[in-house]
Amino acid sequence: MLEPNRINIRNKRAGFDFEILQSFEAGIVLTGSEIKSIRNGGGSINEAFCIIRDGELFIKNMNIPEYSHGSYANHEPTRLRKLLLKKRELEKIDAKIREKGFSIIPVRLFMSERGFAKMEVALARGKKKFDKRDSLKQKETKREMERVLKKYR
Numbered sequence: 001m002l003e004p005n006r007i008n009i010r011n012k013r014a015g016f017d018f019e020i021l022q023s024f025e026a027g028i029v030l031t032g033s034e035i036k037s038i039r040n041g042g043g044s045i046n047e048a049f050c051i052i053r054d055g056e057l058f059i060k061n062m063n064i065p066e067y068s069h070g071s072y073a074n075h076e077p078t079r080l081r082k083l084l085l086k087k088r089e090l091e092k093i094d095a096k097i098r099e100k101g102f103s104i105i106p107v108r109l110f111m112s113e114r115g116f117a118k119m120e121v122a123l124a125r126g127k128k129k130f131d132k133r134d135s136l137k138q139k140e141t142k143r144e145m146e147r148v149l150k151k152y153r
Contacts, residue, residue, distance in 0.1 A: 007109075007111045008108065008110050009038075009045060009109040009110070010108050010109075011045045011046055011048070011106055011108065013046060014107050014124070015135075018105055018122070018124035018125065018126055019125045019126075020124050021102075021122070021124060021125060023122040024089055024120070025118055025119075026085045026118065026121055027083070027084035027118060028059070028082070028083055028117050029083075030064075033067035033074050033075050034075050037064050037065055038064060038109070038111075038117055040067075040068070042064060042065040043064045044062070045062050045063075045106045045109055045119075047061045048060065048106045049061060049106070050083065050103075050104035051104075052093070052094055052097060055094070056082060057085055057090060057093070058081065058083065059080075059081050059106055059121075060078075060080055062078065062106065062109075064077055083119055083121065093123060096123055097123075101125050101126060102123060102124070103126065104123060105121065105124050106121050
């Protein structure tokens with residue numbers, strides 16, 4: 001089992017496909033076998049997305065594999081899970097979502113200092129193809145600069 005601070009599952013495509021405007025830290029409602037599976041290092045948020053239903057925030061398609069020592073009461077791997085945010089934050093997100101082009105994406109799943117599973121969600125706008133190319137060029141020039149600087153150290 002991994003240490004609570006070591007669990008850090010990231011959505012690597014989030015920064016490439018979306019322009020992240022604001023991020024929020026949310027709790028997740030999980031069952032016992034789900035949290036055990038996450039603590040064993042399982043879980044993926046690459047295909048996941050967030051929706052607002054009846055004034056509450058949910059994450060859909062987040063994959064948490066079944067717990068290996070689970071019994072008949074094991075969980076469904078991609079079930080709908082509720083995210084816990086403050087009411088004011090939810091209202092702010094809901095107002096932005098109603099505008100065209102904005103979406104809520106999961107960025108990272110981690111364990112808090114107290115051992116609770118937390119999700120970092122972001123209010124984001126989808127990037128166009130040319131924006132993605134600009135991002136790739138910036139990354140490449142940054143890598144090149146690092147290589148040159150390393151050479152002269």
